[in-house]
Amino acid sequence: MDVAEKRYLELLSRLFPSAAKASAEIINLSAVLNLPKGTEFFASDIHGEYEAFSHILRNGSGSIRLKIDDAFGDSLSKEEKRSLATLIYYPREKMELVLSQVDCPEEWYAVTLPRLVAVCKRAARKYTRSKVRRALPKDFAYLIEELMTEDRHGVDKEAYYAAIVDAVIRTDRGGALIEALCLLIQQLVIDRLHIVGDIYDRGPYPHIIMDTLMDYHSLDIQWGNHDIVWMGASLGQRGCIAHVVRNCARYGNLSILEDAYGINILPLASFALEAYRDDPCVAFGLKGNPELGPQELEMNVKIQKAMAIIQFKVEGALIDENPDFDLEDRKLLDKIDYGRGTVAVDGVEYELTDKVFPTVDPTDPYRLTPEEEEVMQRLEQAFTGCEKLQRHMRFFLDAGSLYKVYNSNLLFHACVPLSADGSLRETDVFGEKYKGRALYDVMERYVRAGFDDPDQDMRKRGRDLMWYLWLGEGSPLFAKSKMATFELYLIADRAARKEVKNPFYTFLEDEAALAGIFEDFGLDPETSRIVCGHVPVKVKDGEDPVKCGGRVLTIDGGFSKAYQPTTGIAGYTLISNSYGFVLAAHEPLESTRAAVENELDIHSSRRVVERVERRTLVADTDNGAVLKGQIADLEQLLAAYRCGAIAEGGR
Known part of the structure; x- marks a missing residue:
């Protein structure tokens, strides 16, 4: 054991000061590796359409309805399931409506609380108890944990659980507990949220979307061209x-x-x-x-x-x-x-x-x-000088990036710029040429410099580059030959207005070109995929968002109402769970009010893009790789304890 290795293990021993504690953590982490991977949820090009996005986020693109089916089978009617689903999506609004109509609120609470607990238990099955415990709302953590561990096959604690529910109702906390359970279910059905660009422009409520995302439990954002231009404006x-x-x-x-x-x-x-x-x-x-x-x-x-x-x-x-x-x-x-x-x-x-x-x-x-x-x-x-705008843009900086590699998925908003022959296209960035991943990396460094670099010249470069990212031909966020704003306003001839897409879009079915992109980003072309948005998929014209046998998934389906006549739908979301990939195409939401009062859900058609032969486990994910590394370190520490190289208890 060299000096650096021993020093590291000594530091690790402060967290696990005995062989027993190191062994316990190895056992715990090894067990976690064999759990099913959490559900990832992808959305892009939301464009300020808060109501539609919020509804899809609340229902997990139909995942909550599936959990209700799993929990109750045929024991509840379709109407009861629909009412329960609406309550989970909009607990406060639905409760207010229901309680104004029922004769005995206590009876409704007594029926509804156990149903919500059953759905909650179903949604929590793929997580460790400690992870679920961390997600529990502080005010009801003990109560919910007790209710979720209830064994209905035994009678020893039947009166105990009934007393919990009765006391909650009697102390007028039934409504608060129901809301807490509904929000917990919403959280449990989505383990990780990926926003693949363009929260801003066109729609009226990007600021509310940003507030929602700032409170979200686990997410990442890939900046879109409409996001980057707001970031530049804030500076x-x-x-x-x-x-x-x-x-x-x-x-x-x-x-x-x-x-x-x-x-x-x-x-x-x-x-x-x-x-x-x-x-x-x-x-x-x-x-x-x-x-x-x-x-x-x-x-x-x-x-x-x-x-x-x-x-x-x-x-x-x-x-x-x-x-x-x-x-x-x-x-x-x-x-x-x-x-x-x-x-x-x-x-x-x-x-x-x-x-x-x-x-x-x-x-x-x-x-x-x-x-x-x-x-x-x-x-x-x-x-x-706008504090709220600065806060939102700082959140973009903290939670976002130009691209992300996550569980063999390459996420970016628009494209990896390509030349006409399908090779990576070079872009000049302040006198130096870059392409592929290196282009993304250097541009992101300049964006961050635009916010925080102590050198005023670097800050100006970063800010000006944000403007270039919005409209430059070599920008991976713009992906067109020109920004024809002048022509669109002032020239009627469509030939002058034409914005030619980057060749990236002509190579979406070309395995060799895509392999070049995957390899440049350090990914295996055989097992990786690209998830992107930016260009609306014209579903009504027969365009398929699934390209190259599933290697590329283009998920801009038209959240923006202005683009729905072009796409024919009202947005895509992509769900990646332990069974594979499912693409959901959504129809327009009438309104939140209609969703609550008439129990109208967004109609979504779900399409299985990929079904894996063996259920994907945590061990197969990026987080699994991290946990395996931690286990290897702990096994080294355990061996050092056993051979006496490091003393237990910090001695």
Whole structure:
């Protein structure tokens, strides 16, 4: 035993100071290795749709209904099972409704509590008692543990358990205990949550989703392009701020800025309404149907145009400051013939759909007017000074990353950039070229530097790179040839608007190209898979989210209402349990109120993507590898105790 090894074992002996304690831990960890792996739950492209996402999270994409079936079989009717499921999803709301309708609340409690305990026991079967104990709510930990260990085949403690339930009801704690049990069941059916990007933009409630995730027991997030642009905006990056505000106006969601984050847009609104007072803003209609009144609609339209023009201007300055980004072709304000109302894009002249530009000086088109400069300064101060936004973005930083390797799954939002021949594509990052995993790693380092690096130049690089990640051709989060915002607004010809996807998407059925990606990330091409989102799967047109025999799973199914006409469904979720992989396709949720009052669940069709021959155990997972390492260390410590190399009890 060398000096370093002995020193390590001596440190380990402080935690396990005797052979008996080391042996007990070896036995415990060895037993854990033989439990079924916990259920992993994957979702992507939530885009602010809190109600739908929350419902799917609450029901575990149908997993809770399966637990109810397992627990009760045919002993409960379909109606009783549906009512019990709704209670588990929305305990507070459902209880309030039920208790207003029943004649004897005590009888309802007496029936409902044992049913919930039965479902809870079923959901906890694959976990150790210590893990379940850690999940128990503090106020009811003892009671729930006692109720869950009840043996209905024996009668010795029948009166004891009945007394527990009776006392809970008598002391008016029945409702609180029911809520605690329901939340515990929700937690137990999902062991690990993976969010594969894009919580923000389009939908109205990303902030509530963030609050929900911040309280979640076990999760990781892979940043999406719509997330990274909010991260940049929170740091005052002007290109990111311009997009965020413009996009909120485009979808009629300025309330996200005002009500959710307290960002004052009054100076912007005043400027937009004045600068574009007589402008119909014909090219800047809102996306979808936000159901705004006439005055609010007009304000959103004018703010959208005002911020679009500001965006084109500030992006022109960023392109000049960062020539390595190779975005010169995105500077189009200087390509406009303001007299003729045309613009030249890639050598082709197009007529503009909107020819009114009161704030653009044709001789110096990228200069902000004094009023525009004041608007941007105020927005910078508002974004960087918003405590709630900073807290949410810090959570992104702590819980998130650009990619994650987890249990042989490679998780990222959009793509690994490829060249036309299927090889890894190089991207220039501040003068150095990177590809594959190295590209992801260096870009993540710069993102984190944008938040915390003591060097101001590095912080600026990191912030500007967040903007590039949003729209750059070599960005693994964008995955297209160009961000055609200018063309989408101002050119009617679809040929000018075309955004060509990175070749990654043409190689999703190519085993050799995918093998190159897996190997670059240190994974076995035969046993690994990619889980990604970003590009909506057009289910209604027959597109299959399962690619290359299950090696790639693309799970953007359209949580965003704006994309549901394109996809034909209302989102995918992916479930990985000890039996394999199941892909769930969801239909729209009518409303939370309908779900509670009418016991309407989201209808989900479940498809088995992969069923394993042997049930996957903890020993087969990444956590299992960690536990095996701990067992090996403890066995070394045990051997050292037995041969006298290390004394027990710290002697």
